[in-house]
Amino acid sequence: MLKMVTVTYASPMATGLRARWRENAIRTIQERALDLFDERGFDAVTIEEIAAASEVSPATVYRYFGTKEGLLVADQFDSLGQEELEQLVDARDPVGSLLRMVRDYEAAAGETETPRRGRSPWRRVRYFFQEPSVRMAFSATLDRAAQRILPLVTTDGMSETRARVAANALVFGYFAALEQWYLDDGVRPIADYVEEGLEPLRGIWSVKG
Amino acid sequence: MLKMVTVTYASPMATGLRARWRENAIRTIQERALDLFDERGFDAVTIEEIAAASEVSPATVYRYFGTKEGLLVADQFDSLGQEELEQLVDARDPVGSLLRMVRDYEAAAGETETPRRGRSPWRRVRYFFQEPSVRMAFSATLDRAAQRILPLVTTDGMSETRARVAANALVFGYFAALEQWYLDDGVRPIADYVEEGLEPLRGIWSVKG
DNA sequence: GTCCGTTCGTAGAGTCACTCTCATGAGAGA
DNA sequence: TCTCTCATGAGAGTGACTCTACGAACGGAC
Numbered sequence: 001m002l003k004m005v006t007v008t009y010a011s012p013m014a015t016g017l018r019a020r021w022r023e024n025a026i027r028t029i030q031e032r033a034l035d036l037f038d039e040r041g042f043d044a045v046t047i048e049e050i051a052a053a054s055e056v057s058p059a060t061v062y063r064y065f066g067t068k069e070g071l072l073v074a075d076q077f078d079s080l081g082q083e084e085l086e087q088l089v090d091a092r093d094p095v096g097s098l099l100r101m102v103r104d105y106e107a108a109a110g111e112t113e114t115p116r117r118g119r120s121p122w123r124r125v126r127y128f129f130q131e132p133s134v135r136m137a138f139s140a141t142l143d144r145a146a147q148r149i150l151p152l153v154t155t156d157g158m159s160e161t162r163a164r165v166a167a168n169a170l171v172f173g174y175f176a177a178l179e180q181w182y183l184d185d186g187v188r189p190i191a192d193y194v195e196e197g198l199e200p201l202r203g204i205w206s207v208k209g
Numbered sequence: 210m211l212k213m214v215t216v217t218y219a220s221p222m223a224t225g226l227r228a229r230w231r232e233n234a235i236r237t238i239q240e241r242a243l244d245l246f247d248e249r250g251f252d253a254v255t256i257e258e259i260a261a262a263s264e265v266s267p268a269t270v271y272r273y274f275g276t277k278e279g280l281l282v283a284d285q286f287d288s289l290g291q292e293e294l295e296q297l298v299d300a301r302d303p304v305g306s307l308l309r310m311v312r313d314y315e316a317a318a319g320e321t322e323t324p325r326r327g328r329s330p331w332r333r334v335r336y337f338f339q340e341p342s343v344r345m346a347f348s349a350t351l352d353r354a355a356q357r358i359l360p361l362v363t364t365d366g367m368s369e370t371r372a373r374v375a376a377n378a379l380v381f382g383y384f385a386a387l388e389q390w391y392l393d394d395g396v397r398p399i400a401d402y403v404e405e406g407l408e409p410l411r412g413i414w415s416v417k418g
Numbered sequence: 419g420t421c422c423g424t425t426c427g428t429a430g431a432g433t434c435a436c437t438c439t440c441a442t443g444a445g446a447g448a
Numbered sequence: 449t450c451t452c453t454c455a456t457g458a459g460a461g462t463g464a465c466t467c468t469a470c471g472a473a474c475g476g477a478c
Contacts, residue, residue, distance in 0.1 A: 016474080022426090140348060161386055165409070168382055172378065175377060176376070204409040226446090275436095
């Protein structure tokens with residue numbers, strides 16, 4: 001059975017008590033889940049166990065994450081509003097835009113998270129590439145991202161077909177770069193891989209239609 | 210629950226009685242399934258019903274197709290041997306190779322299948338883009354295809370990262386072209402969309418690393 | 419501080435995709 | 449014709465995911 005879900009994520013900077021609890025629960029569930037996955041493997045852990053370990057009901061886990069895979073693939077992209085996305089993406093240079101986003105993300109992550117292994121993002125990303133069903137869910141997220149950026153990477157005079165190809169190339173090219181980063185044990189920053197790997201794609205946006 | 214499956218498909222030109230029956234069963238199951246899906250929608254049909262309509266046991270459906278989505282996404286690529294693939298793909302011009310494969314496929318399909326709507330490939334492809342879980346399964350197939358062609362599209366001096374990006378761009382670019390073809394109601398042959406859409410990707414293999 | 423409406427987590431039952439094991443029967447080879 | 453092989457079917461089981469109330473606590477209004 002292959003399910004697809006869209007989940008509403010918390011609004012940024014929630015202030016109420018209720019919202020605070022929610023944010024905390026989300027974090028707790030994700031951490032407990034990751035602990036269990038690391039300990040016994042993704043398939044061997046049930047949602048019920050995760051819920052119990054997080055002291056919430058299974059229904060709550062589904063409400064927050066939609067699917068088991070959603071526990072790992074908390075899609076950054078999906079939570080972005082279309083307007084925010086428009087501000088981030090420059091149709092003239094989508095590769096550069098992506099690169100900037102990756103750099104910003106890495107910088108932000110470097111501040112809040114412990115750099116040692118066993119911590120994010122390593123811990124999660126491992127499953128993206130090792131656990132087939134998670135990889136699939138991640139692919140689906142990227143597919144959705146491609147659809148969303150489609151209008152943003154379409155330059156004047158570019159045919160719709162080429163625009164679609166371009167969007168997919170960009171997004172799944174990022175996937176490829178990320179995988180190489182993972183396979184290299186993350187010795188260099190992700191941005192390096194994206195920059196080097198996607199360089200040839202720049203031609204797509206500088207060639208005449 | 211998101212499952213991933215690899216299924217062994219029938220060897221080409223099976224000669225025995227047993228094998229013949231098998232091939233026939235596979236066709237029957239797929240057709241009955243498609244009938245039911247068209248009639249009541251993908252989600253509303255259970256494997257049990259498909260099995261009953263095809264006069265086989267549910268276990269057999271799973272044996273042949275692995276998943277419910279597998280009934281629609283009978284991956285052409287997965288059934289190809291690596292050697293065959295190597296003969297088909299020219300590392301100098303992967304886009305051209307893909308184009309040739311698409312043209313051959315369309316030509317072959319044009320002979321055996323009725324051209325009118327409601328017949329393949331239209332009937333099946335509709336689900337690729339409309340049914341989320343099927344779309345996901347198709348993405349996964351393409352992802353696997355990208356991994357398989359990786360060594361075949363790597364030219365001398367191309368870094369591994371760029372090779373990965375190239376493979377993904379090619380395969381998911383094809384996805385994009387196919388979707389545009391679908392959205393256009395298939396008025397022009399698929400090959401046209403692939404040719405036009407992937408044209409800018411040729412630069413990837415003609416640019417210096 | 420109290421009351422009310424809304425929101426949100428929980429309980430519980432149900433569906434169905436998918437797995438596994440085992441026994442049987444029918445093709446395939448001698 | 450006999451036996452070996454192996455695919456099929458039967459049946460039980462697992463667990464992801466859904467749906468429908470229900471109850472409680474939050475937040476605002478006064």
